[in-house]
Amino acid sequence: MATTKTKVLIIGASGETGRSIANGLLEDGGFEVYSFTRPASAQKPQLLDLAKKGLIIRQCDLSAPEEELAEALRGIDVVVSSVGPADQLSQLNIATAAKAAGVKRFVPCAFITVCAPGGIMWLRDEKEKVYNHIKQLKLTYTIIDVGWWYQIATPRLTSGKIDYAMTVANDELVEGGKTPSAFVDLRDIGKYVTRIIVDPRTENKMVFSYNTVTSPEDIFAMVEKMSGEKVERKHVSKETVMARVEEGRAHSETYPFDASKFTLRIAAEYQLSWGIRGDNVPSYAKYLGYLDAKELYPDFKPITLEEYIQELLSGTATGIYTDRISRIY
Ligand SMILES: NC(=O)c1ccc[n+]([C@@H]2O[C@H](COP(=O)([O-])OP(=O)(O)OC[C@H]3O[C@@H](n4cnc5c(N)ncnc54)[C@H](OP(=O)(O)O)[C@@H]3O)[C@@H](O)[C@H]2O)c1
Numbered sequence: 541m542a543t544t545k546t547k548v549l550i551i552g553a554s555g556e557t558g559r560s561i562a563n564g565l566l567e568d569g570g571f572e573v574y575s576f577t578r579p580a581s582a583q584k585p586q587l588l589d590l591a592k593k594g595l596i597i598r599q600c601d602l603s604a605p606e607e608e609l610a611e612a613l614r615g616i617d618v619v620v621s622s623v624g625p626a627d628q629l630s631q632l633n634i635a636t637a638a639k640a641a642g643v644k645r646f647v648p649c650a651f652i653t654v655c656a657p658g659g660i661m662w663l664r665d666e667k668e669k670v671y672n673h674i675k676q677l678k679l680t681y682t683i684i685d686v687g688w689w690y691q692i693a694t695p696r697l698t699s700g701k702i703d704y705a706m707t708v709a710n711d712e713l714v715e716g717g718k719t720p721s722a723f724v725d726l727r728d729i730g731k732y733v734t735r736i737i738v739d740p741r742t743e744n745k746m747v748f749s750y751n752t753v754t755s756p757e758d759i760f761a762m763v764e765k766m767s768g769e770k771v772e773r774k775h776v777s778k779e780t781v782m783a784r785v786e787e788g789r790a791h792s793e794t795y796p797f798d799a800s801k802f803t804l805r806i807a808a809e810y811q812l813s814w815g816i817r818g819d820n821v822p823s824y825a826k827y828l829g830y831l832d833a834k835e836l837y838p839d840f841k842p843i844t845l846e847e848y849i850q851e852l853l854s855g856t857a858t859g860i861y862t863d864r865i866s867r868i869y
């Protein structure tokens with residue numbers, strides 16, 4: 541007897557995180573995978589590539605009336621959202637529509653580093669507004685955070701050898717770069733999602749799905765050792781980070797979102813959280829109530845940092861955000 545596949549709708553399948561999720565689900569084979577895509581983006585090459593692998597595109601916009609959102613959600617078991625930082629609150633209406641449509645699980649856009657809500661990271665607090673709305677709806681949810689992508693964690697080399705994949709590099713070391721932090725390969729996010737969304741243990745829970753814990757200085761040293769090149773260190777003090785945070789906050793109190801004002805704030809608050817406070821580690825995640833994917837899935841074989849750096853050096857890594865200008869989240 542044929543088993544019914546779980547029907548998953550991805551909001552943001554054309555984006556970096558969304559493509560990882562779509563690839564993970566499509567490669568697994570146990571899912572029928574749909575994308576929720578605004579009409580203007582339906583012909584994006586990233587989506588058409590996924591459609592060749594089986595992605596079914598449903599055209600709709602998050603600002604559409606509830607009946608249109610309900611139509612886009614028809615028959616869907618699980619919604620996974622990976623909208624960009626500016627668009628967090630645009631998930632509120634579709635969460636309401638998902639509850640009305642009988643969606644069995646809603647995975648709102650988390651996919652960042654570990655941080656407690658309430659004034660440290662604006663981005664975390666935006667996401668938390670969506671989580672609170674979901675909880676008020678009594679909609680079954682799972683929140684998945686992942687640590688910092690390998691793809692934005694490595695420094696440039698002076699030879700320029702890895703610039704081809706350095707759309708967003710990390711050339712700075714905060715407070716000596718010794719604060720431990722969790723990292724993930726962007727490509728593994730979808731593989732974690734594939735397991736988490738069908739796991740009853742993760743219903744109404746937060747899950748921390750990271751690959752490894754290391755420090756930025758250790759990453760610099762690894763790149764140096766594996767490349768045989770000296771890597772320049774741009775040291776940034778706690779005082780500099782705090783000044784950037786204050787400046788970012790002072791210039792980004794207005795709403796709606798203005799990327800030119802908020803990007804500085806988002807980047808500085810990340811450095812505050814993972815570089816100074818040391819929030820982005822499994823022990824703190826556990827303290828905050830997260831489940832640890834390493835304990836849930838001990839057989840999961842993540843891409844190691846060393847493997848990723850080897851790809852970078854051999855010229856086979858893929859840059860991120862190559863379809864638009866550089867930016868840091
Ligand atoms: N952990 C880390 O190191 C890290 C790094 C970067 C980002 N993140 C987080 O990951 C999340 C996703 O970021 P990303 O960089 O992967 O996103 P992204 O590449 O900017 O993609 C955003 C996606 O959302 C879609 N979208 C936005 N508004 C929409 C609307 N009204 N209707 C339908 N679709 C809409 C976009 O569709 P279109 O094709 O129509 O534009 C696009 O597919 C963010 O919340 C961010 O904070 C984490």
